[in-house]
Amino acid sequence: MLGLPAHVTACLFDLDGVLTQTARVHNAAWTETFNAFLRQRATATGEPYRPFDPGPDYHRYVDGRPRADGVRAFLASRGIVLPEGTPDDPPDADTVNGVGNRKNVLLREQLRTNGVDVYPGSVRYLKAATAAGLRRAVVTASANGPAVIAAAGLEPYLEARVDGLLARAEGLRGKPHPDTFLAGAKLLGVAPAQAAVFEDALAGVAAGRAGGFGYVVGVDRVGQADELRAHGADVVVTDLAELLDREPAGLGRESTGAAGRSSRLDRGPVVRDRKPAGRDREAGA
Numbered sequence: 493m494l495g496l497p498a499h500v501t502a503c504l505f506d507l508d509g510v511l512t513q514t515a516r517v518h519n520a521a522w523t524e525t526f527n528a529f530l531r532q533r534a535t536a537t538g539e540p541y542r543p544f545d546p547g548p549d550y551h552r553y554v555d556g557r558p559r560a561d562g563v564r565a566f567l568a569s570r571g572i573v574l575p576e577g578t579p580d581d582p583p584d585a586d587t588v589n590g591v592g593n594r595k596n597v598l599l600r601e602q603l604r605t606n607g608v609d610v611y612p613g614s615v616r617y618l619k620a621a622t623a624a625g626l627r628r629a630v631v632t633a634s635a636n637g638p639a640v641i642a643a644a645g646l647e648p649y650l651e652a653r654v655d656g657l658l659a660r661a662e663g664l665r666g667k668p669h670p671d672t673f674l675a676g677a678k679l680l681g682v683a684p685a686q687a688a689v690f691e692d693a694l695a696g697v698a699a700g701r702a703g704g705f706g707y708v709v710g711v712d713r714v715g716q717a718d719e720l721r722a723h724g725a726d727v728v729v730t731d732l733a734e735l736l737d738r739e740p741a742g743l744g745r746e747s748t749g750a751a752g753r754s755s756r757l758d759r760g761p762v763v764r765d766r767k768p769a770g771r772d773r774e775a776g777a
């Protein structure tokens with residue numbers, strides 16, 4: 493059903509980059525924050541200034557992860573260790589949390605000024621999943637998740653939400669750990685094997701794989717289909733609407749002329765099933 497294997501009865505959607513076009517807003521805020529930090533540090537230490545790369549640096553170290561985890565992981569990649577601080581550190585504190593809070597000021601400004609754009613194909617998919625009786629939850633690392641969901645008008649289609657605030661309150665580890673997706677499945681009352689994970693982040697598809705979920709859909713918004721597959725996606729699409737007209741997953745066929753393909757990302761064959769070693773896939777229904 494809806495391009496998913498027959499055993500899937502629930503959908504766990506990531507938010508930023510899957511349902512809403514906010515991954516790029518996060519990325520821009522991180523780029524500005526890290527570059528200001530790195531510039532200042534270069535001046536102080538006399539070391540060369542090497543800016544944050546919104547391509548590989550964002551996707552490897554920051555995308556999909558909780559705010560503080562992203563700061564820590566990126567700075568570690570540059571050999572920089574800051575004191576942890578606490579979540580209520582002021583935005584000018586040179587701590588992991590302070591740097592994260594600087595980015596949050598920029599992000600909120602952007603969201604306030606420009607609002608939130610959805611992906612029309614994702615809204616179509618959400619509506620179809622609702623009509624088909626699939627259970628639906630959103631699972632995001634973002635503490636701004638509730639505001640983004642509300643601004644996007646997606647509340648009516650989502651039965652449960654796991655966000656950065658809940659994760660912190662309950663001590664859930666962020667993606668690539670599977671904890672938040674497992675919490676989403678639990679809220680919907682389904683076993684992980686019955687749930688499909690929809691993710692655009694490398695850390696997110698890895699979390700889907702680590703949690704033993706029934707199907708992992710990689711959503712490729714930036715041309716990283718191979719990396720999504722390598723990190724755990726069973727199938728990669730560039731837009732969720734591609735799944736709407738597909739035969740049930742698990743037939744092992746390739747499809748190229750997918751409906752609703754994003755013209756921005758039109759790069760030839762975009763939907764490929766992957767048969768992961770050691771994973772038993774149903775033949776569809």
Ligand SMILES: O=P(O)(O)OC[C@H]1O[C@@H](O)[C@H](O)[C@@H](O)[C@@H]1O
Binds near residue numbers: 554555562596
């Ligand atoms: O800073 P927030 O809003 O809590 O978001 C945490 C993370 O949320 C994820 O959804 C984004 O991919 C990351 O870029 C972001 O850092």
